[in-house]
Amino acid sequence: MRRCTAIRPLGVNWAAYDTVFIGSPTWAGSPAPAVNSLLQDADLAGKRVYLFVTSGGEDAGKVLKLLSSRVAEKGGEVVGTFHAASNKAQPGEIGGRAATWAATLGV
Numbered sequence: 001m002r003r004c005t006a007i008r009p010l011g012v013n014w015a016a017y018d019t020v021f022i023g024s025p026t027w028a029g030s031p032a033p034a035v036n037s038l039l040q041d042a043d044l045a046g047k048r049v050y051l052f053v054t055s056g057g058e059d060a061g062k063v064l065k066l067l068s069s070r071v072a073e074k075g076g077e078v079v080g081t082f083h084a085a086s087n088k089a090q091p092g093e094i095g096g097r098a099a100t101w102a103a104t105l106g107v
Contacts, residue, residue: 003033014043019050019107020076026055026063039067044076050105051078052098057087080105 014020020042024035031039031053049071053060060083068078082101084094 003030003036012042014047017047019048020044021050021052022067022071023052023054024063024067026053026058026060029058029062031063031067035067036070039070039074042074044071044074047076048079049076050080050082050107052082052084054084054086054094057085060085 022035022038024031027033051064051067051071053063053067055063064081064083068081071078080101082098084098086094
């Protein structure tokens, strides 16, 4: 869904960045409304975008597909993704996997 919610203006100068990370929890198989609001206002033209999502365990494919589509609509290019399922993780495991993923990005 594309439901949005009011968020405080971020005051981000999107032109100052060539790489952007966008993350969202999974809410009923969709990105959180605040993330939808961010994407609605973001200027991602020509940006490299990394997406990361969390979930209680369900497949993140649908959420990543929705987010990827919205990034493309805003002119950005998704160059990497990460999913953390909390129901299958031991304490500290997600942080370690995220750190390993981030170390491979070269940014």
